[in-house]
Amino acid sequence: MIGLVEELLSKQDPTKPHTLLTRLIVSFCIGLACIVLYGFYGVIAAVVVYLFGVELMGLQKNWMFYPFAMGLLVGCWVSISNIRDYWKNYGYASS
Numbered sequence: 001m002i003g004l005v006e007e008l009l010s011k012q013d014p015t016k017p018h019t020l021l022t023r024l025i026v027s028f029c030i031g032l033a034c035i036v037l038y039g040f041y042g043v044i045a046a047v048v049v050y051l052f053g054v055e056l057m058g059l060q061k062n063w064m065f066y067p068f069a070m071g072l073l074v075g076c077w078v079s080i081s082n083i084r085d086y087w088k089n090y091g092y093a094s095s
Contacts, residue, residue, distance in 0.1 A: 008022045042072060
């Protein structure tokens with residue numbers, strides 16, 4: 001994926017704005033990276049909740065899915081924020 005973005009940006013003229021295809025591919029990469037990162041954080045938090053909440057405190061097993069879901073939601077929120085920032089501030093022609 002990084003090679004695809006690298007190839008697209010190497011063909012891009014720095015004095016011209018990014019094409020729509022470049023913007024879409026970079027936005028996809030930003031979104032995927034954020035969702036995977038925060039999903040991983042959610043998995044780590046789910047393991048902690050399982051070890052302490054389910055095993056030690058006797059909570060139901062559904063409790064370990066909440067941190068994972070929160071991680072994915074935060075990942076979606078951060079990815080939307082980063083994509084909005086990219087579309088608003090980057091990829092325009094430099095003078």
